[in-house]
Amino acid sequence: MYDLWQLEKEETAVQVQVSAAVAECTPHDLGTARARRGVRPSSKLARPPRRPKVRTALNERICFLPIWSPAANLILEGKQRIEFRRMPPALRTPFAAILYDPAEQAIRAVLKVKTVLRGPAATLVEKAQALEERRGQSRERIMAYLDSAPNPGALIIEKVIRVGPFRLSEIKKLVSGFVVPQKFAYVTRDSILCSLVSDALREIGVR
Numbered sequence: 001m002y003d004l005w006q007l008e009k010e011e012t013a014v015q016v017q018v019s020a021a022v023a024e025c026t027p028h029d030l031g032t033a034r035a036r037r038g039v040r041p042s043s044k045l046a047r048p049p050r051r052p053k054v055r056t057a058l059n060e061r062i063c064f065l066p067i068w069s070p071a072a073n074l075i076l077e078g079k080q081r082i083e084f085r086r087m088p089p090a091l092r093t094p095f096a097a098i099l100y101d102p103a104e105q106a107i108r109a110v111l112k113v114k115t116v117l118r119g120p121a122a123t124l125v126e127k128a129q130a131l132e133e134r135r136g137q138s139r140e141r142i143m144a145y146l147d148s149a150p151n152p153g154a155l156i157i158e159k160v161i162r163v164g165p166f167r168l169s170e171i172k173k174l175v176s177g178f179v180v181p182q183k184f185a186y187v188t189r190d191s192i193l194c195s196l197v198s199d200a201l202r203e204i205g206v207r
Contacts, residue, residue, distance in 0.1 A: 059186070059187045059188060059189045059191070060091060060092055060095075061091065061092065061094075061095045061096060061206040062091075062095065062096045062097075062098065062186075062187040062201065062206060063089045063091055063095065063096075063097050063098070063184050063185065063186055063187060064097075064098050064100060064181065064184060064185040064186075064187060065083075065089070065097040065098065065099055065100065065111070065184045066100045066101075066102050066180055066181060066182070066183075066184070067083065067099055067100070067101060068101065068102055068103050069101055069103040069104060071083070071136060071137075072099060072101040072103070072104075072108060072109075074136040075099065075109070075111070075136075075157065075160060076108060076109055076160060076162060078134075078160070079134055079136055080134055080135060080136030080137075080157075081133045081134045081135075081156065081157045081158075082128050082131075082133050082134070082135040082136070082154050082155065082156055082157070083154070083155040083157060084124065084135075084137075084142050084145060084146060084152065084153075084154050084155075085152065085153050085154075085155060085183075085184075086145070086146060086149035086150075086151075086152055086183075087149065087150070087151050087152075087153070087183055087184075088116050088118070088151075088152075088153030088154075088155055088184075089116075089184050089186070091113075091186075093113060093114060093115050093116055094112055094113060094114045094115070094158065094204075094205075094206065095112075095113050095206060096110055096111065096112060096113070096200075096201050096204050096206045097110070097111040097113055097155070097184075098110055098111075098187075098197060099111055100180060101165075102180060104165060105167060105168040105169075106164055106165035106166055106167045106168065107163065107164045107165060107166040107171075107197070108162065108163070108164055108165050109160050109161060109162050109163060109164075109200075110160075110161045110163055110197060110200035110201060110204060111155075111157050111159070111160055111161075112157070112158045112159035112160075112161075112204040112205075112206070113155045113156065113157060113158070114156050114157075114158035115156045116153050116154065116155055116156070117153060117154040117156065118151070118152070118153045118154075119152075120152070121142070121143050121146035121147065121149065121152055122143070124142075124146070124152060124153070124154045125139055125142055125143065127154070128154055131156065133156060159204060161200040161203060161204065163196045163197055163200050164196065166194065166197075168180070
């Protein structure tokens with residue numbers, strides 16, 4: 001899971017102030033004060049207390065979905081409404097997919113996925129043709145991409161809302177250690193989202 005971010009600087013400033021306040025009052029400082037009084041510091045006080053691991057619940061309606069250009073451009077231009085995946089997200093439909101374009105290194109849109117088709121590659125292509133939705137690629141290319149996939153699927157896109165673009169460099173400034181997933185990533189319920197993404201999710205109706 002990868003937490004997203006909030007672009008407002010006030011939130012970041014508060015986090016910095018809290019971190020600085022915690023750093024000023026650590027067990028190490030307490031041990032130093034004891035040493036000045038001639039009291040031998042305790043090894044237990046020299047270590048910061050371990051924080052219990054907290055499991056955050058997943059948001060069942062939002063995922064982070066990397067889609068490379070030119071497919072991302074086709075989706076933004078309305079020329080592709082089916083996104084084939086070798087392993088689609090296991091979310092209840094309809095759900096929102098935050099589109100990240102690795103070629104542009106930026107978030108570019110929020111997609112409303114109305115349904116997910118599953119089955120063998122040939123069956124998926126036939127179902128897509130029956131829906132008469134724009135798939136953006138030839139049958140041969142899709143079949144080659146889905147070849148040997150254990151659980152392929154087709155995401156049927158109902159709506160596209162452009163946001164950003166929010167560059168990867170901007171994300172990493174606010175989320176330390178952020179790494180773009182290769183397939184997709186689920187979003188936790190307590191994730192902090194930038195305002196434009198939040199507005200797009202509300203418009204889609206899954207926030």
